[in-house]
Structures are given as C-alpha cells and as structure tokens.
Amino acid sequence: MEADITLLVNGRQHTVRVDPATPLLYVLRDQLQLNGPKFGCGLMQCGACMVMLDDVAWPSCQLPVHDVTGGIRITTLEGLAKPDGTLHPVQQAFVDEQAAQCGFCLNGMVMSTVATLQQYPQADEETIRNGMMRVLCRCCVQHRAIRAAQKVVAANKKP
Amino acid sequence: MPTSRRHFLQTTGCLTIGFSLLGPTWATAATEAADELPGSLGDYPRIDSWLEVLADGRVRVLTGKIELGQGIRIAVAQMAAEELNIPLNRVDVVLAETDRTPNEGYTAGSGSIENSATAVRYAAAAARQKLLALAATQLQTRAFQLKTQNGVVTAPNGQTRTFAQLLGGQQLTDEVRLPLALKPKAEYQYVGKAVPRPEIERMVRAQEYYVQDLRFPGMLHARVLRPFNYDSKLVQFDENELKRAVPGLAKAVVNGSFVGLLAEREYDAKLAQDWGKQHVRWTEGRALPAGQPLKDYLRTLPNTPKRVQDKGTLTTAPTLRASYYKPYLMHGSIGPSCAVARYDAAQRRLEVWTHSQGVYPLREALADLLKMPVDTIHVKGVPGSGCYGHNGADDVAADAALLAVATPGRHVRVQWAREDEHCWEPYGSAxxxxxxxxxxxxxxxxxxxxxxxxxxxxSNRPGGNADKLLPAQYLAQPRRPADNGATDPSAGxxxxxxxxxxxxxxxxxxxxxxxxxxxxxxxxxxxxxxxxxxxxxxxxxxxxxxxxxxxxxxxxxxxxxxxxxxxxxxxxxxxxxxxxxxxxxxxxxxxxxxxxxxxxxxxxxxxxxxxxxxxxxxxxxxxxxxxxxxxxxxxxxxxxxxxxxxxxxxxxxxxxxxxxxxxxxxxxxxxxxxxxxxxxxxxxxxxxxxxxxxxxxxxxxxxxxxxxxxxxxxxxxxxxxxxxxxxxxxx
Structure with a gap:
C-alpha cells in the first residue's frame, strides 16, 4: 500500500514512495538521509527524534508520514542553520556552552529550545525546562542546555 | 598483539629513521631512564604507533580509546598540539580501530587520560625532539638553535622546513625512550585549559557522526527477535506467515533461538520485530525471584567468599552496625545499541563498525564466535550514544556479525529497539x-x-571470548560463560x-x-x-x-x-x-x-x-x-x-x-x-x-x-x- 507522499522538509519539497503509515522518523533518516532526528525509543518517551512541525516541536518516531503532508513545514536539525552555514543562535549557544557529551540527545534539546524560544523569546528558567521536558539526556548535560537557552534569552533581551 | 603494527610496517618496507635519541638540548636535563614508559607506551613504544605527520603538515594522532562523550578525542589532540607546538586544529584524531591504532583494551575505568593521552604526550615530545634533530642535520645547525611553531622548524639563518619536509614521506618509527624532556608547563597553550570539543559543532550541524548514521549502498536493516526471559528457547517461528504480514521482510536468519530479521528498509525490520513479539512462541524460561525483598534474597544465594583485606584484629564490640542496599541499575543509553557489519565471502573477511568500548577484544571474541582467524576481522570504532559502561554495544556487534556472515556481500545494520536495550543490557549489579x-x-x-x-x-565483558556475547548464548550450539570472573579485582x-x-x-x-x-x-x-x-x-x-x-x-x-x-x-x-x-x-x-x-x-x-x-x-x-x-x-x-x-x-x-x-x-x-x-x-x-x-x-x-x-x-x-x-x- 505504498503511495507517493510529498513532504516539505527544511524548505524543500520531497516526494517519497512509502507506506503512508511509516513514522516520519524513518522517512527522514532512511529516505532523506538526514542525521538530525535520532532513533531513541520509538515510543515518544525520550525526544531524540524531535522535529519541528510548523512552529511546534514534536517527536517524529510515531507520527505517520501521511499526517504531515499538505505543506506542513517540517524542520530538522539540518534546517536550522542559514544557507551560508551560520548556526542558529540556539545551536551556537549549545556549542558555546559545550552542552553535550555524547551528543545523542542534542537534537531533541536544540529543537525543543528553538520552538520554546520562538514562542517565548523571554522565557524564564521554568519555561525553558518545561520546553525540554520530553527530552531525556543520560550523560546529564541538562544544566548546560538550560544555560545555553538562557544565553539566547539574554541576547534576545538586548535592545 | 601489540607488535602487529610494528610487524606490518616492517613487512611493508617502511624506512626507519634512526639517530641518537638524546638531542643536545636535553642530554643533560634528565637522569638515566629509571621509570617505565608511562601509560600505554609500554605496549606501544614506537612514536608512529601514536602519531603520524601528514603530507599537508597536519598531524594524525592514533588512540586505542573510543570517544564515548568523555572527551578523549580533544584530550589526546591537546597533548599532541602542545608538545609539537602546532595549532590544535591541525591535529586529526583516529579512534580505536584494529590494525590501525594501538590495542589499548577497553575504554573503561576512567583510564583514557592516564593511559592513552599520556602516551600521546610522550610520543609527541619524542617526535618533536627527533624532528628538531632531523632539522639540525638538514639545515646544518644545532638543534637547540632551532625554533618550531605551527609545524615549521626555523633555523637562525631564517631557513625553514615543515615537519612533512623533514620526514620526506616517512614516519617516525623510533621508540620513545626515557629520559625525555617535556614542554615546560608554564608554556602550555592548550593543556589545562577549557578547550572546546570541535565535534560538538559537528553534532549540532547534524553531520554524520554516530555509528547509527552510517549508510552504505545496498545496506540491509536488521533487528533481532529476543524472548521475554533469559532462558527461553524458540518453540515456533513461521517465516512464511511473517512474510505475509510484512512483505518488506527480505530474509530471516534462524540459528537455534537466535532470530534475525532483515529488510531493505529499517521500518520493515521494525514491523517484522513487532510482529515477532506477538506471534513467535518461546518456552517460559527460568522463574525470576519476584515477590520478595531482593536484599534478603541475594544473601540466600550460594556465593564464593573472598577476604580482600585483612589487617589487625576484628572487634567484638563495634560502635555501630548497619546494612545498606543498592539495586540493579541500568546504563540506559539514550540511543539503543547499533552496529554495521559486512562479510566478504570471497576474501573471507569481516568488517564491523561498532561503538564497543574495546575493538580489539571484540575482534577476538568475534573470531571465537565465528571460528574465523583474528586477522580476517577488521573492527572500527565509531561513536555511539553514551554508554557509561558495558551496555549492548558488543552484543549488537555480534548480532550484526552473525547476520552479515549469513548475508555475504551486503552491509547489515542492526539497530536494537528500546525494549532490547532496557531488557537485555547487562545491568549494574545489586x-x-x-x-x-x-x-x-x-x-x-x-x-x-x-x-x-x-x-x-x-565486569562481564567478552574479552576475547564469545561466551559472553549475547547472541552466542542462543545459537543452536549455545555458548555458556563458565565463570563470570567476579572475584578478580578488576571485576569491581x-x-x-x-x-x-x-x-x-x-x-x-x-x-x-x-x-x-x-x-x-x-x-x-x-x-x-x-x-x-x-x-x-x-x-x-x-x-x-x-x-x-x-x-x-x-x-x-x-x-x-x-x-x-x-x-x-x-x-x-x-x-x-x-x-x-x-x-x-x-x-x-x-x-x-x-x-x-x-x-x-x-x-x-x-x-x-x-x-x-x-x-x-x-x-x-x-x-x-x-x-x-x-x-x-x-x-x-x-x-x-x-x-x-x-x-x-x-x-x-x-x-x-x-x-x-x-x-x-x-x-x-x-x-x-x-x-x-x-x-x-x-x-x-x-x-x-x-x-x-x-x-x-x-x-x-x-x-x-x-x-x-x-x-x-x-x-x-x-x-x-x-x-x-x-x-x-x-x-
């Protein structure tokens, strides 16, 4: 029951032939060969597979690909940097704060923070933590991730 | 064998550059070498075991350790850059790989800095000393009159040579000998500083980095079906029925109670595994001691006693007694274990990509599992999700190796499911x-x-033995670990x-x-x-x-x-x-x-x-x-x-x-x-x-x-x- 599915990923249209029930994660990793979203649990419990759907951060591991057609803007970690390679401020802040050890959960933390700070550019610590609630990190760099997000907020506050 | 690399270089006709080890600048600076070579240098004393000078002047450092997120890559790069006086961004690092890097056993026990980074420090210091001696000869001056910066050696008369020019395409094959003058700590630019890890930018850019990211043409995706109980045996698996349910299934490999499910697409492998969980029948296995306080139960188990410390006398009237308990804990890697393997039937060679903490011991264990000569297996370490010890990394590599041998010519990528990692990883003991x-x-x-x-x-690592690799215990001819080695100090x-x-x-x-x-x-x-x-x-x-x-x-x-x-x-x-x-x-x-x-x-x-x-x-x-x-x-x-x-x-x-x-x-x-x-x-x-x-x-x-x-x-x-x-x- 495969079908042609057209997705808008990182600003470009892609048509893939897959079973429409295939979770978005598998299409992003296997058909589109993207590395940003990671397989962590397949149960929407760990956030490793986080993407943005329009402006909302959402796990992609159980999301049927046919639910995200029709021009929904799908953004992965690859889609955050500018075409000239300049990192998104949230990405840059994670680099500056060295908010990673193994880095496997970095995708979930960065994507969640981008979405949170788009909605709440002046987010306080609780809002930042709440924004990353769906992301698990076992190396335990969460306090650095919070600091990275706070750094972006501080830059937002500057006139 | 620690000598394999040396042997390799000898048999490929690589020239040895030999000269007096004690350059004029530090002949008087240190006393006779009384100490042993530090860290892993004892096993691999040759400079080019640890670093190579590339044609473009970059320096390649070889470490037998793997990056687990602990930052060993940057630490060894800092050591090399410091002692060679070159910019950090001109140092490349090769992580654990059989026949390429030194065999440093397991990346474990917080030993990477003490063993590997220290070896790199001394190798780089010896390299610097030899490069200066070479330059002194080539530029017809004295070593102590030379300056070296950014990979360029400059003589008092302004003449220069790059490291690559000095070596003329050869490598530094001499052994590191003590005494050896290290760079004075007061001159350090990198060591001791908060130097950022460059790979974090790779990660936020979502560049290929993890073993999970490897993609090869024609690569098959596989999952392994595991029972619910350690001791369950396969009763019934109907491959035809599975093929009807999941048409994307390419192949099932059944060997005893080991069931591998392969597909062209990863999602089909997952569907096949999901189907298997519902429809494949297993024996019940061995009852676990549920419904009673584990703390009390563990005391009742037969045990092997060992007095590990005995000094003075034992008091008959202690001030206090107390009992404590620590439960079974999980490593809980966020990314479940993953490996890729490819078997070349004509050459009878196996390649494995793994996030194992020990590529050399894994190679030996795989050789034992597959009854292949060790030197026909190549194991390359690639970072995975953080492991915090011995998780499913070695097991999934064995899964991949078994399935690759059953599917010659194709890369086989095995991805454990979340449940596989949670239920089958070896926990930290209660x-x-x-x-x-x-x-x-x-x-x-x-x-x-x-x-x-x-x-x-x-510590139940496979070492060189297949018995402790999970899939080996479920094959038609199962392997059973005879001894868990618990009484050894290294067992922890x-x-x-x-x-x-x-x-x-x-x-x-x-x-x-x-x-x-x-x-x-x-x-x-x-x-x-x-x-x-x-x-x-x-x-x-x-x-x-x-x-x-x-x-x-x-x-x-x-x-x-x-x-x-x-x-x-x-x-x-x-x-x-x-x-x-x-x-x-x-x-x-x-x-x-x-x-x-x-x-x-x-x-x-x-x-x-x-x-x-x-x-x-x-x-x-x-x-x-x-x-x-x-x-x-x-x-x-x-x-x-x-x-x-x-x-x-x-x-x-x-x-x-x-x-x-x-x-x-x-x-x-x-x-x-x-x-x-x-x-x-x-x-x-x-x-x-x-x-x-x-x-x-x-x-x-x-x-x-x-x-x-x-x-x-x-x-x-x-x-x-x-x-x-x-x-x-x-x-």
Whole structure:
C-alpha cells in the first residue's frame, strides 16, 4: 500500500514512495538521509527524534508520514542553520556552552529550545525546562542546555 | 598483539629513521631512564604507533580509546598540539580501530587520560625532539638553535622546513625512550585549559557522526527477535506467515533461538520485530525471584567468599552496625545499541563498525564466535550514544556479525529497539553491604572496620571470548560463560570497599553470587555501592559519637590531598543557608583509592510528598594535572546528575517471568524539571600526574544525598533509591 507522499522538509519539497503509515522518523533518516532526528525509543518517551512541525516541536518516531503532508513545514536539525552555514543562535549557544557529551540527545534539546524560544523569546528558567521536558539526556548535560537557552534569552533581551 | 603494527610496517618496507635519541638540548636535563614508559607506551613504544605527520603538515594522532562523550578525542589532540607546538586544529584524531591504532583494551575505568593521552604526550615530545634533530642535520645547525611553531622548524639563518619536509614521506618509527624532556608547563597553550570539543559543532550541524548514521549502498536493516526471559528457547517461528504480514521482510536468519530479521528498509525490520513479539512462541524460561525483598534474597544465594583485606584484629564490640542496599541499575543509553557489519565471502573477511568500548577484544571474541582467524576481522570504532559502561554495544556487534556472515556481500545494520536495550543490557549489579566499625570516642578515631559486600560481578565483558556475547548464548550450539570472573579485582565488586580513612584494624569480605539478572560494568562498578555505604555509615558513626561529620572525617584522613578536598567542600557547605525541611549532607571518596578525589555537598529540600526535588550539588575534585578543564567539569557535573538520578529514582524491576523495566516510563530517569543545580570546583595540581575522573563523583553523590535527606527528615535511608515513600513513612 505504498503511495507517493510529498513532504516539505527544511524548505524543500520531497516526494517519497512509502507506506503512508511509516513514522516520519524513518522517512527522514532512511529516505532523506538526514542525521538530525535520532532513533531513541520509538515510543515518544525520550525526544531524540524531535522535529519541528510548523512552529511546534514534536517527536517524529510515531507520527505517520501521511499526517504531515499538505505543506506542513517540517524542520530538522539540518534546517536550522542559514544557507551560508551560520548556526542558529540556539545551536551556537549549545556549542558555546559545550552542552553535550555524547551528543545523542542534542537534537531533541536544540529543537525543543528553538520552538520554546520562538514562542517565548523571554522565557524564564521554568519555561525553558518545561520546553525540554520530553527530552531525556543520560550523560546529564541538562544544566548546560538550560544555560545555553538562557544565553539566547539574554541576547534576545538586548535592545 | 601489540607488535602487529610494528610487524606490518616492517613487512611493508617502511624506512626507519634512526639517530641518537638524546638531542643536545636535553642530554643533560634528565637522569638515566629509571621509570617505565608511562601509560600505554609500554605496549606501544614506537612514536608512529601514536602519531603520524601528514603530507599537508597536519598531524594524525592514533588512540586505542573510543570517544564515548568523555572527551578523549580533544584530550589526546591537546597533548599532541602542545608538545609539537602546532595549532590544535591541525591535529586529526583516529579512534580505536584494529590494525590501525594501538590495542589499548577497553575504554573503561576512567583510564583514557592516564593511559592513552599520556602516551600521546610522550610520543609527541619524542617526535618533536627527533624532528628538531632531523632539522639540525638538514639545515646544518644545532638543534637547540632551532625554533618550531605551527609545524615549521626555523633555523637562525631564517631557513625553514615543515615537519612533512623533514620526514620526506616517512614516519617516525623510533621508540620513545626515557629520559625525555617535556614542554615546560608554564608554556602550555592548550593543556589545562577549557578547550572546546570541535565535534560538538559537528553534532549540532547534524553531520554524520554516530555509528547509527552510517549508510552504505545496498545496506540491509536488521533487528533481532529476543524472548521475554533469559532462558527461553524458540518453540515456533513461521517465516512464511511473517512474510505475509510484512512483505518488506527480505530474509530471516534462524540459528537455534537466535532470530534475525532483515529488510531493505529499517521500518520493515521494525514491523517484522513487532510482529515477532506477538506471534513467535518461546518456552517460559527460568522463574525470576519476584515477590520478595531482593536484599534478603541475594544473601540466600550460594556465593564464593573472598577476604580482600585483612589487617589487625576484628572487634567484638563495634560502635555501630548497619546494612545498606543498592539495586540493579541500568546504563540506559539514550540511543539503543547499533552496529554495521559486512562479510566478504570471497576474501573471507569481516568488517564491523561498532561503538564497543574495546575493538580489539571484540575482534577476538568475534573470531571465537565465528571460528574465523583474528586477522580476517577488521573492527572500527565509531561513536555511539553514551554508554557509561558495558551496555549492548558488543552484543549488537555480534548480532550484526552473525547476520552479515549469513548475508555475504551486503552491509547489515542492526539497530536494537528500546525494549532490547532496557531488557537485555547487562545491568549494574545489586549489592548488599554490611558495615560494622568501632571508634575511640576520646580521639574520634576509627579503630576497627569490617565491610562485607554481597555482589555479582561488575565486569562481564567478552574479552576475547564469545561466551559472553549475547547472541552466542542462543545459537543452536549455545555458548555458556563458565565463570563470570567476579572475584578478580578488576571485576569491581570490592572497588572502594576499603575506606581511604586510616583504620588500624580493617577487614573486607566479599561474597560473590550469581544473581537473577544479566550484569556487567556500569560507571564506577562496585564503588558506587561501597562509597554510598561507607559515607552514609561515616555520618551515622559521627552522630553516634556526637562528633561533627566533617571533623570526624578529617580526623581519620591522612592523605593531604583528600584533606584539602574535604576542607574546600566544607567551606562551600558553610556558605549555605538551610531552611525548614532542608538538609545539607556531604560525602567523600577517592575513586579506586588511587584516582580522582571527590567531595560532594548536597542540599535537599523535601516537599510534602517526600520528594527531594531538584537538589543542589557541589563537587570539589582533585584529578591531579588537569588536561581539559571544561571536560573535567562536564564529566563531574554529568556524573553528579546521573548519580542523583540513580539514587533518587532508579531500580530495575522484574516479575516472575521477565524484566518489567521495559521502557522509560517503566524505568524513570530524571526529566528536565528534576535536574539538580550543579557546581564543580577543580583543584588543579599541574605537577601531579593526571588521574581518572569520569566515574569519581558517582559514589559520593549518592551518599551526600542520603546524608542530606537524613538531615532534612530524620530518616536514614539505607536502601537505594531514596524514594518518597521511604521519607514520609512514620518511623
């Protein structure tokens, strides 16, 4: 029951032939060969597979690909940097704060923070933590991730 | 074999550049080489085992360790850049790979800095010395008149040579010999500084980095079907029925009770595995000891006793006795284990890409599993999700190897499911600890200590043996590990069971059982349980004797560096205000009694429901000479948070049939709202050797939390985790 599915990923249209029930994660990793979203649990419990759907951060591991057609803007970690390679401020802040050890959960933390700070550019610590609630990190760099997000907020506050 | 690389180079006709080792600049600077070569140099004394000069002037460092997120890549690069006086961005690092890098065994035990980075430091220093000597000859001057910067050697007359020009396409094949002058520490640009890890930018850019990201043309995706119980056997699997249900299934490989499911697309492999969980029948297996306190059950198991410390006499009248318990804990890697393998039937060669902590031991184990000569297997280390010890990495590599051999010519990528990792990883063993001690109330000094430890092994790595590779135990001709090696010191059960305190009469007894769950090395091994018990007990002893907990420890410590760490922690603690329902606790240990010293201060605030929600944690650490300040802090911060998650909420659960902790909801770990506030103070000792630090905070953090909870609630929790119900229960 495969079908042609057209997705808008990182600003470009892609048509893939897959079973429409295939979770978005598998299409992003296997058909589109993207590395940003990671397989962590397949149960929407760990956030490793986080993407943005329009402006909302959402796990992609159980999301049927046919639910995200029709021009929904799908953004992965690859889609955050500018075409000239300049990192998104949230990405840059994670680099500056060295908010990673193994880095496997970095995708979930960065994507969640981008979405949170788009909605709440002046987010306080609780809002930042709440924004990353769906992301698990076992190396335990969460306090650095919070600091990275706070750094972006501080830059937002500057006139 | 450590000599294989040397042999390889000899047989390929690589020229040896030989000359006097002692250049004129430091012939008089050091005495005769009395010491052994440091770190892994003893096994691999040749410079080009550790570094190569590339044609474009870059330097390639070879380490037998793998990057686990602990920052070994940047640490070895710093060492090389420093000693060679070249920019850090001109150093490439090759991680563990058979026949390419030195065989440094496992990346474990917080040993990478001490063994690998130190070897690179000395190799780079020897390389610099030899490059200068070469330049002196070629430029017809004296070595001490030369300057070297950015990979260019400059003579007084302005003539220059790059490293690559000096070598003319050859490598430095000489052995490192002592004495060897190292760069003066006062001139350091990189070592000791908070140098950022360049790979973090790769990660945020989502560039290919992990073994999970490897994609090869024609690669097959596979999952392995595993039963619910360790001892289940396959009863019925109908491949035709599965093919009808999942048309994308390319192939099933069945060997005894090992079932591999391969597909062109990963999602089809997942669907096949999901189908298998519903429809494949297994025998029930062996009943697990559910429905009884595990602590009591473990004491009843047959065990092998070992007296590991026996000094003086045993007291008949201890001041205090107490029993402690640490449950089974999970590594809980966020990315389940993954590996890729390809078998070339014509050449009879196997290639494996793995995030295993030991590519060489894995190669030997795979050779044993597949009955292939060791040198026909090539194993390349590629970073995976953080492992914190021996997780499913080796097992999934064996899965991939078996399936690749059954599918020649195709790359086979095996991805464990979340449930595979949760249920089949080898956990950190549960431990029961009985402590008894006597102190002299007049002096506040400990006179007697008796520690009894009941534990399974904390190291069940395959080594060179296939028996401990998970799939090997389910084949038609199954392999069974004969001995879990628990009594060996490296098995970790009594790691840190011997308190660092000066105690004239000390006995440590270990009792090694084989517990109900699969176990192996989890960060800090037995030190986590032992330090939790010792440092909880120290607080209990101090209270019993009416002594201040800080004074009591300081009176019983003799090691000056230990005292300095504890005193610094006390200064931090004294600055804290403690309110109602709050408590301040602390704990101290030197990891392995020979690696980094860590004191942790914990402040908890107990909410009505009994949760020590979002504690504050401060660490003071002395890891000797600091190589990367931010790396050391990152490891220590992460270690404290991870240990706090273990201590406050984690415990592997099972029923009579199976492990119940099958996913994150059934085995909760810290979420973002619970993350403690952490702060790390580093005592740098540039003139001391660097000490392993990555596991040093685990034990002290757990005990500091238990001690803080006691101060806040009056409840002494001796059985981890520190669950709310234990804190609200009426005494």
């Amino acid at each position: 431990m029961v600890l009985d402590l008894a001690a006597r102190l002299d109330p007049a002096t506040g000094r400990l006179t007697h200590w008796h520690q009894q430890v009941w534990t399974d092994t904390h 059960g009594y790691r840190n069971a011997d308190p660092l305190y000066a105690i004239p009469n000390l006995r440590v007894d270990a009792y090694f059982f084989q517990g109900p769950l699969r176990v192996s090395a989890l960060r800090a091994l037995g030190a986590y349980g032992n330090v939790f018990a010792i440092e909880s007990f120290m607080d209990e002893l101090a209270e019993k004797a009416g002594l201040d907990a800080w004074d009591f420890r300081l009176r019983n410590l003799q090691d000056k560096r230990a005292i300095a760490v504890v005193e610094r922690a006390r200064a931090i603690a004294r600055q804290q205000q403690v309110g109602e329902n709050e408590g301040l606790g602390f704990a101290f240990a030197q990891y392995k009694n020979k690696a980094a010293y860590v004191a942790v201060v914990a402040k908890v605030s107990i909410h009505e429901e009994g949760t020590p929600y979002r504690p504050q944690l401060w660490a003071v650490i002395d890891a000797g000479e600091v190589i990367n300040l931010d790396g050391l802090k990152n490891q220590t911060e992460g270690g404290m948070i991870q240990s706090a998650s273990w201590a406050l909420m984690e415990e592997v659960k099972f029923d009579q049939h199976q492990v119940r902790s099958r996913h994150w909801e059934a085995y909760p770990i810290f979420h973002f709202d619970e993350i403690p506030y952490v702060d790390v103070t580093v005592i740098d000792r540039p003139t001391e050797p660097p000490l392993g630090a990555g596991e040093a905070a685990q034990g002290p953090t757990a005990a500091a939390l238990a001690n803080a909870v006691y101060r806040a609630t009056g409840k002494r929790v001796r059985e981890l985790p520190l669950r709310p119900e234990k804190l609200t229960r009426e005494a």
